[in-house]
Amino acid sequence: MTTTPSTRTRRPTTSGWLTFAAVIIGVTGLFNAINGLVGIFDDDYYLVGETDVLVFNFTTWGWIWLLVGFVQIAVAAGISTGQTWARTAGIVLAILAAVGHLAFLAAFPWWSILTIGLSVLTIYALTVPPSGASAA
Structure with missing residues (x-):
């Protein structure tokens, strides 16, 4: 007996890029x-x-990074479970993190450069997989 297209089960698409982005x-x-x-x-x-930080002071930046960090961790969990909203939020957070680390460049240059690069890779990893894909 052969199966017709209507009786076949469709496997969800998984993506290593989404796993990479979540991590x-x-x-x-x-x-x-x-x-x-x-x-x-x-x-x-x-x-x-x-005075060498582009905007704010270190205490204000500390609260901003603490909040952004907690939100990023929550979004990473959403991406790994295949939530569409998390992919969009991940792109927005990666852009905000890159811009934020650009302003923080004088205080922590190597970490800021690394984070900006990882943000660009994350944006790519979140936009390449097809819609509806989930982390592997």
């Missing part, structure tokens, strides 16, 4: 949360004075 957003979110805690509790950790 990178989760790790970056964890690092941003740690970076935020450092900014809140230890202003002297950074090599430049608060």
Whole structure:
């Protein structure tokens, strides 16, 4: 007996790119949360004075990065479970993280450059897979 197209079960599409994006957003979110805690509790950790940061001060940046980090971790969980809203939120957060780290460049240059690069890769990883795909 042959199966007709209407009786075949369709497997959901999985994507290694989405898995990559979920892991990178989760790790970056964890690092941003740690970076935020450092900014809140230890202003002297950074090599430049608060006047050398493009906007705000380290305590304000600390709260911003802590909040962004927690949201990134939640979005990473959403991406890994195949939520469409999480892919869109991941793209928005990657753009915000890249812009934010551009403003934070003087305080933490190597980490900022690395995060900007990872944000670009994350945006690619979230836009390449077909709609409806889920993390592998």
